[in-house]
Amino acid sequence: MENVKENVTIIENIGKILLDVERPLKERFRALFTLRNIGGELAIRCIEKCFSDSSALLKHECAYCLGQMQDPQAVPKLESVLEDLSEEPIVRHEAAEALAAIGQNASLPLLRKYINDPCVEVSETCQLAVRKMEESDTEVSTRSKNPFQSVDPALPLPKASYDSIDQLEKILLDDSQPLYGRYQAMFSLRNINSKESAVALAKGLSCGSALFKHEVAYVLGQMQNDATVKQLAEVLFDETQHEMVRHECAEALGAIATEECMNILNCYLKDEKRVVRESCEVALDMCDYENSKEFQYADSLIKAMS
Secondary structure, three states, rough: OOHHHHHHHHHHHHHHHHHOOOOHHHHHHHHHHHHHOOOOOHHHHHHHHHHHOOOOOHHHHHHHHHHHOOOOOHHHHHHHHOOOOOHHHHHHEEEEEHHHHHHHHHHHHHHHHHHOOHHHHHHHHHHHHHHHHHHHHHHHHHHHOOOOOOOOOOOOOOOEEEEEEHHHHHHHHOOOOOOHHHHHHHHHHHHHOHHHHHHHHHHHHOOOOHHHHHHHHHHHHHOOOOHHHHHHHHHHHHOOOOOHHHHHHHHHHHHHHHHHHHHHOOOOOOOHHHHHHHHHHHHHHHHHHHOOOOOOHHHHOOOOOO
16 A cells, blocks of 8 residues: 555645746656556546646647557547637647557547648648457457557558558659558558658658648658768658658657767747747657667656655
8 A cells, every 4th residue: 555655745846846837847757658658547547637738749748658658548538629610720630649559449439530631740640540440350350569669650561462662662752542552561561660661751841731741740650760961850840741740850869869860950949939949858858768778768857766
């Protein structure tokens, strides 16, 4: 009983850090990912309280974490976020994606409802979410789990359906293909996880919708291949790009974490777009982590609270 009370206190204290607007954003992000790693109802409730924050980036990341936790207890809050038309599109989009990650069939009617949302990023996310959830259990069970241990918005293509990186690249870059199929090619290229597949993926940063390009940047961040730094930097530099794409490029650079990446990110700490400058702040903290000996992101926070 003593240990249970102690654990509750630790989680509540981490939750307070997450909600403390006076703290640097990087500390609040570390608190968020600590709660995600802990899991359970109390951690979920702490994360849910953060949807009242003014930072679209932080709320977006809260939705992402709830999806990755795959706990049905988070579904009601995520559904309410998706339904809130006053919420930022980047947050609503992530809520829809999180619902698909959790995978409760009861969420399908709501996701179908927003397939025709006036915000294209939300609409496309719901299209992908419905398609993924409608995939049969048999088909899911025959696919190997991805080596990055993330819950993704699309399943990779069956390996028997392609024979080369070039073939996957053609599917990825073909605007006439269904979006879900292009996402499947994207995650197949990521799972190959070579310099050649990363370079092929980076070509996707120059075509398709904002949602598509933001997902390309996300998977490049997972791969952490420094052969794509130039392409990611070019999109971050381009102020005509959608902020959700630039934000994801910043975070990808933070994951790659070379000295060049750090120099690039430092240039955009005062960007006009709040979501971009906050992403650069968090990305620089990710650089520190990638170059440290910490076992996991937020490891130092876990130690401090225990």
